[in-house]
Amino acid sequence: MAATTAVGQSNGLGYAATTATAITVAPKVSVSKGADDLTLRLEFGGGLHLLFSAQPQHKVHVPRTTGGKPTDIRSLIQWMKTNLVSEREDMRPGILVLINDADWELEGELDYELQDGDEIVFISTLHGG
Numbered sequence: 001m002a003a004t005t006a007v008g009q010s011n012g013l014g015y016a017a018t019t020a021t022a023i024t025v026a027p028k029v030s031v032s033k034g035a036d037d038l039t040l041r042l043e044f045g046g047g048l049h050l051l052f053s054a055q056p057q058h059k060v061h062v063p064r065t066t067g068g069k070p071t072d073i074r075s076l077i078q079w080m081k082t083n084l085v086s087e088r089e090d091m092r093p094g095i096l097v098l099i100n101d102a103d104w105e106l107e108g109e110l111d112y113e114l115q116d117g118d119e120i121v122f123i124s125t126l127h128g129g
Helices: 071-083
Strands: 001-005 023-025 039-044 056-063 095-099 119-126
Touching: 056 071
Parallel strands: 039 119
Antiparallel strands: 001 023, 039 056, 095 119
């Protein structure tokens, strides 16, 4: 599903489309799972979904290994930047990360090795005003 922002309409981050045509962005995610892929459920809250094709939930398939090592959260973030980000490529601090409903600090943070079926939730704790 593609996200569309009409001319002059805010995308929730203070950015508005300024051209005469609407801007449409489709995620670059593979819809079929390969034999060496992990299936993950990603969820974005606190306004973060606006950076990811305006969809709060994504079911994605990522490589089981990256550079000969099991895929970890660090690799997932790089993968998300390449395949899912539709608005800006920079992420600000203040994002709560949950891995299967547990704080990522309890799971090893960036070094957590992803497992098939994991649910990763990203929630922005910073709100504009």
